[in-house]
Amino acid sequence: MVSEQNQLKNVKWTFRNHSVGMIAENDFQWVEEKLAPVRAGEVLVRNLYLSLDPTNRVWMGEKDTYMPALKEGEVMRGLAIGVVEKSNHPAFKAGDAVQGLLGWQKYLVSTGEGLITLPQLPGLPLEAHFGMLGHIGLTAHYGLLHIGKPKPGETVVVSAAAGAVGSLTGQIAKIKGCRVIGTAGSDEKCRYLTQELGFDGAINYKKEPLAERLRELCPRGIDVYFDNVGGTTLDAVLDQINDFGRIVACGMISAYNAPDAPFTSRHMVNIVVRRVLMQGFVCLDHPEYAPGAYQDLINWHLAGKLKYRLDVVEGLENAVTAINKLFTGANQGKLLVKVS
Numbered sequence: 001m002v003s004e005q006n007q008l009k010n011v012k013w014t015f016r017n018h019s020v021g022m023i024a025e026n027d028f029q030w031v032e033e034k035l036a037p038v039r040a041g042e043v044l045v046r047n048l049y050l051s052l053d054p055t056n057r058v059w060m061g062e063k064d065t066y067m068p069a070l071k072e073g074e075v076m077r078g079l080a081i082g083v084v085e086k087s088n089h090p091a092f093k094a095g096d097a098v099q100g101l102l103g104w105q106k107y108l109v110s111t112g113e114g115l116i117t118l119p120q121l122p123g124l125p126l127e128a129h130f131g132m133l134g135h136i137g138l139t140a141h142y143g144l145l146h147i148g149k150p151k152p153g154e155t156v157v158v159s160a161a162a163g164a165v166g167s168l169t170g171q172i173a174k175i176k177g178c179r180v181i182g183t184a185g186s187d188e189k190c191r192y193l194t195q196e197l198g199f200d201g202a203i204n205y206k207k208e209p210l211a212e213r214l215r216e217l218c219p220r221g222i223d224v225y226f227d228n229v230g231g232t233t234l235d236a237v238l239d240q241i242n243d244f245g246r247i248v249a250c251g252m253i254s255a256y257n258a259p260d261a262p263f264t265s266r267h268m269v270n271i272v273v274r275r276v277l278m279q280g281f282v283c284l285d286h287p288e289y290a291p292g293a294y295q296d297l298i299n300w301h302l303a304g305k306l307k308y309r310l311d312v313v314e315g316l317e318n319a320v321t322a323i324n325k326l327f328t329g330a331n332q333g334k335l336l337v338k339v340s
């Protein structure tokens with residue numbers, strides 16, 4: 001007799017080839033398959049929300065990074081939140097919400113390795129685990145407070161400031177009593193930063209002269225730069241960074257679609273002469289830091305001091321076209337795919 005679960009059909013995107021430039025449908029293959037049975041010690045998870053992240057592009061590169069490069073035929077790697085549909089595993093029960101590298105697919109039969117059971121948070125929807133907590137919240141909190149170490153009254157600049165990580169980072173810097181300036185790629189995003197999130201200033205780097213505007217908005221120089229983009233923005237900040245300034249190297253999205261482009265900086269020498277600390281980090285390295293960070297983020301959110309917004313795209317089949325929103329700047333907040 002064929003069990004009900006054996007008749008479930010899985011759909012998934014598998015990785016096809018390394019490429020540069022914008023991500024194309026051709027970089028993946030859409031696969032439909034019958035689901036494997038759930039054996040002893042395994043769970044069946046149905047994905048609810050898939051997180052689309054700039055780092056997906058990094059994983060698609062030819063070289064191993066902090067994770068191995070993807071191989072042809074492998075299900076596209078991706079963080080997701082799912083629900084346990086069936087469990088033959090003592091640590092999970094049907095109905096549990098779980099998070100992990102569940103992949104760009106509808107269903108997953110898992111041994112439970114790497115699966116985290118998500119707590120129900122009063123007053124917060126499940127998606128908050130991606131919008132404000134999870135890897136996004138941990139990155140903003142750890143990067144700014146542990147590496148940037150901003151002091152009250154200091155000037156903090158955040159790039160990609162209207163995005164998922166950047167918007168939390170700027171608000172945390174405000175909570176810590178700093179003057180906060182954000183850069184973003186549209187007037188609407190700049191308005192969101194100053195009028196809704198309380199930033200002291202915002203620069204539309206696509207149409208305003210960045211160096212000049214930074215000088216106007218940061219008259220006492222820049223103490224902390226939370227860098228999400230690298231490239232010319234990083235260089236403009238390096239010119240205006242103060243002695244003993246800190247640069248939190250969180251991401252360099254301007255380079256992700258062109259990994260072989262030469263790095264050009266006219267102001268790198270300021271790292272030396274101004275005794276600047278510049279440190280990169282990957283949030284996955286700091287699980288021990290997460291519980292305290294999440295508690296802060298929840299408290300600030302419930303007190304009305306920390307907002308997040310989500311950009312939810314319907315349907316796994318749209319994941320490949322949707323991910324390019326991160327590189328054109330079309331996303332308005334944390335980019336997610338509603339899988340089911």
Ligand SMILES: NC(=O)c1ccc[n+]([C@@H]2O[C@H](COP(=O)([O-])OP(=O)(O)OC[C@H]3O[C@@H](n4cnc5c(N)ncnc54)[C@H](OP(=O)(O)O)[C@@H]3O)[C@@H](O)[C@H]2O)c1
Pocket residue numbers: 053054055135136139160161162163164165166183184185186189228229249250251252253254255281282283284325326327328329330331333334335
């Ligand atoms: N270190 C870690 O552990 C860690 C963890 C998570 C994320 N990150 C990094 O944090 C950064 C932000 O990630 P996110 O998930 O929060 O994404 P996001 O900011 O929500 O979306 C990416 C944004 O980057 C901006 N952007 C794209 N191409 C750009 C370019 N060439 N120059 C300048 N800005 C550009 C766009 O905003 P505009 O409209 O403003 O251009 C886009 O909306 C990324 O660099 C990511 O790799 C690091």
